[in-house]
Amino acid sequence: MAKKTSESSLDRSDLVDFVIDARTPEETRAIYNSWAPNYEEDMTLQKYKAPSIMAHFISQELHIKKDAVILDVGSGTGLLAVQLKNLGYSDMDALDYSDEMMSEAKKKNIYKSHFLEKVYKNNKLTLKDGQYDVVALCGCLMPGHIMPDALPEVARLLKREF
Template structure:
């Protein structure tokens, strides 16, 4: 069981033939080793997103900000947010054992074991969160573009969706290539959100994945179907 789909941990092309549930199972199987394996390759996207939140939200406001950490995994980003003074943080991830590791940190108020996709999650109220954050989540087999539909619904108008993604992941993913960037800017033209892109140099996100972008999307509507 522990070796189910082990190839998909770092070989993203292998994930193209895996179902979402198989990918969740893969992460469950190495939940206890996840942080060591990924920190060994210099993963820092959780630091990048956490620092951006701290730079853009005044210290006195942070305890009041409701945040959903999407694809939260074992809680690396949640830890960064807590260290910056954020306290109202929920976690969402489809891998239950990853969330069990995150639970030990005592960071999250609520842990939701579910996929983030276009399907409505009735356990989350419309316009509930002030911010949605994600790190190391937009890549092959994890978050796909249609997840924005549900993110838009559950974040308040005026709230933000903040995530960092290596350019390499966009170019190599069948789910993101030729779709992620056009969709982001199409929805901006339609008045769904305002886009703030922050260029990230080689080495800022991780030691191995090259340059990328942090996107901060200020959502202007309650819902958008696409």
């Protein structure tokens, strides 16, 4: 994604194509690695609201306590964590497959831990069973990203009682 000054490096049609095109996770990772420095600017210009909507849903609809331990799966640059922090959450970990997106997230100093792992069917993540009160997946359940058949592994990370 080439850097442009006053407009997004990714136009709306490119974004739609990116979301719906079937790619391997490795191809998607390479795209995010090259996009990472411009990602937040591009998503702001595209009026991307999913992190804000999800954070408010977690807080106001689900009434998740502010001391909840949260795993942000597909965390990218940390857009969801920024919104959650603004709502009073502070115990958050990040899990993403793109090392460059993770590098951008680390600059924010919001997450306690960062896990660079691929989430896919039949792949056991290095995280422990029942470690989290909340596991959030914001904007990452789609082809080339995280597929629904990986959700049982993600669910394993949730505490049984919360």
